[in-house]
Amino acid sequence: MDIAKGLIAIGAGLAVMTGMMTGIGEGFVAGKAVEAIGRNPEAEGKIRSTMILGIALSETCAIYGLLVAILLIFVF
Amino acid sequence: MDIAKGLIAIGAGLAVMTGMMTGIGEGFVAGKAVEAIGRNPEAEGKIRSTMILGIALSETCAIYGLLVAILLIFVF
Amino acid sequence: MDIAKGLIAIGAGLAVMTGMMTGIGEGFVAGKAVEAIGRNPEAEGKIRSTMILGIALSETCAIYGLLVAILLIFVF
Amino acid sequence: MDIAKGLIAIGAGLAVMTGMMTGIGEGFVAGKAVEAIGRNPEAEGKIRSTMILGIALSETCAIYGLLVAILLIFVF
Amino acid sequence: MDIAKGLIAIGAGLAVMTGMMTGIGEGFVAGKAVEAIGRNPEAEGKIRSTMILGIALSETCAIYGLLVAILLIFVF
Amino acid sequence: MDIAKGLIAIGAGLAVMTGMMTGIGEGFVAGKAVEAIGRNPEAEGKIRSTMILGIALSETCAIYGLLVAILLIFVF
Amino acid sequence: MDIAKGLIAIGAGLAVMTGMMTGIGEGFVAGKAVEAIGRNPEAEGKIRSTMILGIALSETCAIYGLLVAILLIFVF
Amino acid sequence: MDIAKGLIAIGAGLAVMTGMMTGIGEGFVAGKAVEAIGRNPEAEGKIRSTMILGIALSETCAIYGLLVAILLIFVF
Amino acid sequence: MDIAKGLIAIGAGLAVMTGMMTGIGEGFVAGKAVEAIGRNPEAEGKIRSTMILGIALSETCAIYGLLVAILLIFVF
Amino acid sequence: MDIAKGLIAIGAGLAVMTGMMTGIGEGFVAGKAVEAIGRNPEAEGKIRSTMILGIALSETCAIYGLLVAILLIFVF
Amino acid sequence: MDIAKGLIAIGAGLAVMTGMMTGIGEGFVAGKAVEAIGRNPEAEGKIRSTMILGIALSETCAIYGLLVAILLIFVF
Numbered sequence: 001m002d003i004a005k006g007l008i009a010i011g012a013g014l015a016v017m018t019g020m021m022t023g024i025g026e027g028f029v030a031g032k033a034v035e036a037i038g039r040n041p042e043a044e045g046k047i048r049s050t051m052i053l054g055i056a057l058s059e060t061c062a063i064y065g066l067l068v069a070i071l072l073i074f075v076f
Numbered sequence: 077m078d079i080a081k082g083l084i085a086i087g088a089g090l091a092v093m094t095g096m097m098t099g100i101g102e103g104f105v106a107g108k109a110v111e112a113i114g115r116n117p118e119a120e121g122k123i124r125s126t127m128i129l130g131i132a133l134s135e136t137c138a139i140y141g142l143l144v145a146i147l148l149i150f151v152f
Numbered sequence: 153m154d155i156a157k158g159l160i161a162i163g164a165g166l167a168v169m170t171g172m173m174t175g176i177g178e179g180f181v182a183g184k185a186v187e188a189i190g191r192n193p194e195a196e197g198k199i200r201s202t203m204i205l206g207i208a209l210s211e212t213c214a215i216y217g218l219l220v221a222i223l224l225i226f227v228f
Numbered sequence: 229m230d231i232a233k234g235l236i237a238i239g240a241g242l243a244v245m246t247g248m249m250t251g252i253g254e255g256f257v258a259g260k261a262v263e264a265i266g267r268n269p270e271a272e273g274k275i276r277s278t279m280i281l282g283i284a285l286s287e288t289c290a291i292y293g294l295l296v297a298i299l300l301i302f303v304f
Numbered sequence: 305m306d307i308a309k310g311l312i313a314i315g316a317g318l319a320v321m322t323g324m325m326t327g328i329g330e331g332f333v334a335g336k337a338v339e340a341i342g343r344n345p346e347a348e349g350k351i352r353s354t355m356i357l358g359i360a361l362s363e364t365c366a367i368y369g370l371l372v373a374i375l376l377i378f379v380f
Numbered sequence: 381m382d383i384a385k386g387l388i389a390i391g392a393g394l395a396v397m398t399g400m401m402t403g404i405g406e407g408f409v410a411g412k413a414v415e416a417i418g419r420n421p422e423a424e425g426k427i428r429s430t431m432i433l434g435i436a437l438s439e440t441c442a443i444y445g446l447l448v449a450i451l452l453i454f455v456f
Numbered sequence: 457m458d459i460a461k462g463l464i465a466i467g468a469g470l471a472v473m474t475g476m477m478t479g480i481g482e483g484f485v486a487g488k489a490v491e492a493i494g495r496n497p498e499a500e501g502k503i504r505s506t507m508i509l510g511i512a513l514s515e516t517c518a519i520y521g522l523l524v525a526i527l528l529i530f531v532f
Numbered sequence: 533m534d535i536a537k538g539l540i541a542i543g544a545g546l547a548v549m550t551g552m553m554t555g556i557g558e559g560f561v562a563g564k565a566v567e568a569i570g571r572n573p574e575a576e577g578k579i580r581s582t583m584i585l586g587i588a589l590s591e592t593c594a595i596y597g598l599l600v601a602i603l604l605i606f607v608f
Numbered sequence: 609m610d611i612a613k614g615l616i617a618i619g620a621g622l623a624v625m626t627g628m629m630t631g632i633g634e635g636f637v638a639g640k641a642v643e644a645i646g647r648n649p650e651a652e653g654k655i656r657s658t659m660i661l662g663i664a665l666s667e668t669c670a671i672y673g674l675l676v677a678i679l680l681i682f683v684f
Numbered sequence: 685m686d687i688a689k690g691l692i693a694i695g696a697g698l699a700v701m702t703g704m705m706t707g708i709g710e711g712f713v714a715g716k717a718v719e720a721i722g723r724n725p726e727a728e729g730k731i732r733s734t735m736i737l738g739i740a741l742s743e744t745c746a747i748y749g750l751l752v753a754i755l756l757i758f759v760f
Numbered sequence: 761m762d763i764a765k766g767l768i769a770i771g772a773g774l775a776v777m778t779g780m781m782t783g784i785g786e787g788f789v790a791g792k793a794v795e796a797i798g799r800n801p802e803a804e805g806k807i808r809s810t811m812i813l814g815i816a817l818s819e820t821c822a823i824y825g826l827l828v829a830i831l832l833i834f835v836f
Contacts, residue, residue, distance in 0.1 A: 087237030119265065137251040
């Protein structure tokens, strides 16, 4: 192996870290959903569908990072 | 491969990390939307459209990073 | 051992750090669930199932990181 | 390629990370706007225009970073 | 000793840092449990069992990191 | 190009990152302004002028960083 | 001394940093306990025992890090 | 140019980053001022003068960093 | 002096940084204690003793780091 | 110039960053003072003096960092 | 000067950064004290003494870091 390959591995590791904070964001969405259901259990359907939509939109950031990581490992 | 290529890979990894915090921001928007729907389920339409607008505006930051990452990988 | 292998180890270490913040996010979900049960103990079933769903969705981010780490250690 | 070019790529990657936290800030603005509309749906016009003004002012920070990144890649 | 071994040690150190934020998340769960018991002491059983479940689920992130650290030290 | 130039590029990248957190701070100001208008729509003028004053004062930090980045790129 | 030993020392330093955030988490638990006692002084026994249980569970993360640090210094 | 100059540039970049968080702190002051004016518009004078005093005191931290950065660039 | 000694110094610097966040955690405990006394001044004794117990438990994390730093400086 | 001088410059840059978070802490004090004056304008004297005392005590941390930075630049 | 001296300077810079977050923690204590005085001005004596005790306990973390920094500069 040569050193450049090792540096690319670090780059890939950094790239996938993009999803790091998404974990907080999604946890926040889910936490607020749990709180809202505790207050208003009848609105469970609406709350859960908005929760899943919000998490799906947030997930895009993590996927950008995964994409660049995969791209660095297999293509670069 | 040469070392410079490996360093560029690290640069690209750092660049795409720009989107890292956007995940929190978007999660915050979605979490507040979930909370607001739990309180006031009739205003669901307005809340969800503002949520998507807010997430779209926040997404721009993540896209700047992705753009610079792509630019470093394919153009630089 | 050669240096590149050491650099890949650093890359793997960075990659698995993706799951770092997920720990906060999941803790937030669980904390809010605990709070909601303290307020409204009868809704325990709904709250706990939403909590587990939210944690499962957040877990995906940590798994992306673990996947890239494993991929860097065994495949790259 | 020479090593200096690789180091400049890292510099550009760091520069564009300036926009990282702006994603949280803008998410906070949008989240508060969603919350305010949930409480007071008639004031939607004023709230949304203040939200867009606030996001535009915050965006300047991300743009400083993008500017320095572009400057490092194409001019330096 | 050779340098690669030192770099692997750094990688292992980074990997185990995954559990860093889990400490906040779990502290948040426990803090909310303490708060909920202060408000509603009769629901202590339910609150404490949900707290332990939530902490166990959050712990998985820290364990991913520990696993990769052990894997880098003994296997890589 | 020589290596020192690359290192200066990294220094400039770090310097402009000073503005990173300003994005959160300004987002906080704007978010609170949105919230205050949602509660008290008649005070919109006073709130918006204080918001712009506060953002202008916070912006100084980001400008210090931009200044040092420009200074490192063109003068150093 | 050789360089690898120095790098292992850095690895150990990073590993023990795992406990860094645990300090916040535990402080949060204790802070909430203090708050709950201020509100409801008769429930002091239950609150304090849950506080100690929560801190003990959070402490595990810090101990993983200490373990890997010790392992890197004396075994690796 | 020689390498030491490049390293000093990195040092200066790090030094000016001291002001990074000040942006949050000042944003917090301004955000709270906006909130307080929204609640109590007659106290605008007192609130705004305390806000400017608080921002001026916080600004000192950013100025320490700028000072050391300037000192590293021109004197060291 | 040789380079390894310098790297060990960096390791020790990182190790003692473990106590960094403990400062926030302990500040949180003390802040909540101040708040609770402001609300309920008669419970000052109980609050202050729980505060000191909580700070003592949090302090352990900072001490792990100090221990590893001392260990790296004098023993390694 | 020699390389060691450049590394000392980085050390000084890191040292002065100690004051980074102090900016948040002081901003928090000032923000809370602004909030308290908005609620209770007659207590302005007491609030402002406590605010200045609190900021002065927090400032010590930033001064430790500045001291070590100055010490590294001029004495080391 | 030799390189090891420069690396020790970086280690000292990192060590003194331990006090970084203490600034937030102490700011939190002072901010809460300001808030509590705004609510309950007669309890000023008790609040201020608890505030100073809490800040003194938090300060220990910053002092560990300063101690290791001084130790690295003058003894190591």
